[in-house]
Amino acid sequence: MTIPHSRPFIDKDDIMAVSAVLASGQIAQGKKLKEFEDAVAAFIGTKYAVAVSSGTAALYLALRALQIGYDHEIIVPSYVCSSPFWAIKLIGAQPKIVDIDLSDFNISASEVKKNITPKTKAVIVPHMFGCPAEIDELIDIGIPIIEDCAQALGAEFKNRKVGSFGTISVFSFYATKMITTGEGGMILTNNQRLVERIKEIRDYDKRSLEILRFNFKMTDLQAALGISQMKKLKNFIEKRRRTASLYSKNFKSSMLRLPVEAANRKSTYYRYVVLTKERKSLQEFARIRDISCERPVWKPLHRYFKTTGYPNSDFAYKYALSIPIYPRLTQMEKKYLIREIALILRRLARNDRFNLRNRYSV
Ligand SMILES: Cc1ncc(COP(=O)(O)O)c(C=O)c1O
Known part of the structure; x- marks a missing residue:
């Protein structure tokens, strides 16, 4: 059995x-696009939605709409993929990289406060791994917030969907995202003016x-897929959450810090991220058993600059x-994954590396 780190869920x-x-012949941007935009706006609870070609394009356009320019600074967490960095660079502004909170891997409000200058025009707040950031506190700072919900379509903070809090929010529909x-x-x-821009x-x-x-632009071909996927989103989220609680029940080990959902937050469990000093070993031994576990962020932004x-962010990078967690995982795959990971954890606890290297020993 082979379990990739991520897979899309596409049905009939x-x-x-x-x-x-x-078959309709109308394949570029058209009616389906508007229907998809309306479905997502209604689901999140905002007045307007504009579909575009990627999450990175959405970030760039959000910055453009906020009239961010060459002399401005945008605060962004270090522990995120490089997409927000490139959107800021493309607009010619300066990324101001700040640290995260380890409790949820999200941008730290106190670090944001420390890094504000007269040039700061916005803060990009990714809800990492589907877990909502402490958005109230970030909004109270008083700088426009761009919520990056690329991993968090359907996540909730105080019973309200993320993406409805910030001045503007962005989503990604890349192959392995929530939809x-x-x-x-x-x-x-x-804000209608932002939409018009x-x-x-x-x-x-x-x-x-x-x-x-x-x-x-996004095409109607893509939008039709998006509309169809939106119908399954509730089920996707339930499946992910059920799998997460199954993992948490089975992976109790003194060597792991399991993900926790703080009060008032509902995660989509886009990723199931553990912290362990044995990260490398767990990854290596899982691979021997054809289970692909990955670093959830390839490299924190500050590390590209060796600062x-x-x-x-360094701690998260290391540990x-x-x-793997996604709706397409079958019961058999989950059973296999849980059995193998639990076995690796037990053997790591006993430092039994000889048996860990042997693929077939149980
Ligand atoms: C937090 C975050 N922001 C932005 C993006 C960029 O989205 P896209 O790949 O659609 O450009 C991603 C995608 O990986 C992401 O995880």
Whole structure:
């Protein structure tokens, strides 16, 4: 049995939805796009949504809508993929990298406060691994918040969906995200002026040359898949949450710090991330058993620049490991994964490395 770290969930309904659009002849941006935008806005609880080509494009367009420019600084956590960094660079602004809280791997509000300067124009707040950040406290700081919900479609803070708190929020529909359109993204907000600016930049055709534009559009083919996936989202989240509690029941070990859901937060469990001093061994021995566990963030941003002063991001980089969790995992796969990981943990606790290297010993 081979268990990849991540896999999309595509069923017959998805295939039929995309085929119907193909057959209709209307395959670029059209009616389906509007239907997808409306479905996501209604689900999250914002007035407006604009679908675009990727989560990174959504971040770039959110920054453009907020009229961020060359002389501005954007605060961003170190422990995140490089997408927010590139969106900030593309706009010509300065990323101000700050540390995270280890309790939930999210941006630290106290670090944000320490790093504000007169040039700070926004804070990008990714809800990491599907776990909502302490958004109330971040909003109280008084700087516009861009919620990055790429991993958190459906997560809740105080019974309200993340993505409805910030000035603007962004989503990704990459192949292995909460729902997928292959590639794709969306921007949500209650502010009509921001929406108008984004729609103006998303397209270049039959428009003035006075502002910078590009083709950031999503197609109806993708939107049809998105609509079909939205119908399954509630079930996806339930499945992920059930799997997470199953893991937490079975992986109790003195060597692991398991993910915890703080009060008032409902995680989507986009990732199931444990902290362990045995990260390397657990990853290596799981691979021997064809279970692919990964570092949940490939490299914290500050480490690209070889800078120091980010102890929590460094700690997470060293010790965090993501164990496969996604709706497509079958009961058999989960049983296998739980048995094998629990076995590895027991043997690591006894320092029994000889038997760990032997793939077939049980
Ligand atoms: C937190 C976060 N932000 C932004 C992105 C970028 O999304 P996309 O890959 O759709 O450009 C991702 C995707 O991996 C992400 O995890």
